[in-house]
Amino acid sequence: MEAHLAFLIRCLEEDAAVAHEASRRDATYVAGGAHWVWEETRTDRECELDPVTQEFVGEDHRAGTVSLRSREQFDVGPWELSQFAIGSAEEVAVSVGLHILRHDPASVLADIEAKQDILRTHERLSNGGRSACQRCWPARCEILIMVRAYRERPGYPGDAPER
Numbered sequence: 001m002e003a004h005l006a007f008l009i010r011c012l013e014e015d016a017a018v019a020h021e022a023s024r025r026d027a028t029y030v031a032g033g034a035h036w037v038w039e040e041t042r043t044d045r046e047c048e049l050d051p052v053t054q055e056f057v058g059e060d061h062r063a064g065t066v067s068l069r070s071r072e073q074f075d076v077g078p079w080e081l082s083q084f085a086i087g088s089a090e091e092v093a094v095s096v097g098l099h100i101l102r103h104d105p106a107s108v109l110a111d112i113e114a115k116q117d118i119l120r121t122h123e124r125l126s127n128g129g130r131s132a133c134q135r136c137w138p139a140r141c142e143i144l145i146m147v148r149a150y151r152e153r154p155g156y157p158g159d160a161p162e163r
Contacts, residue, residue, distance in 0.1 A: 001141070001143065004157050007150070007155055007156065008143060008150065011153060012112050015108060018108075019108040019109050020033070020109070022034065022105045023070070023083075023105040023106075024083070025070075025081075026076075028074050030072045030105070032106055033108065033109040034070040034083060034085075034104060035070065035071040035072065035105075036068050036101055036105075037101070038066050038067070038068055038069075038092075040058055040066055041064070041065040041066060042064070042065075048060045049094050049097050049098050050094065051094045051098065054094045055093065056090075056094060057094055057096075057097035065088045065089060066088075066089055066090075067084055069082035069083065069084055
């Protein structure tokens, strides 16, 4: 159980570090993570994404190219500019574009915070995290359920044995 908890904490910390890094422009970070939006490159208009009527991001504006930017603006000399996550792209499938938006840094950080809340509750209920969970062990333990989401990462401790 301790190996699963340590692995889960490491994965959450790594994901948070990546999301924070993806939320900065130069030395300025967005507290809580950047919120990304697709915009048409020529006009800076936000693209509406509809997987039913569109094949590619930007078709609502007949855009040739689109960019993935932060909603947040950064002071850059005399200007305020977005952070460009993807400066220019063509033929981004709407399903891919929606997936990217739903997993922007702000969403990832909110998800991590929720998982950390579960871990804090779990720790209080399981004797400070130093023993097997007294409430939900074995097969329904929150840690063992959450850690499965990271099973493709190096260092995965394996599935816990059934008791």
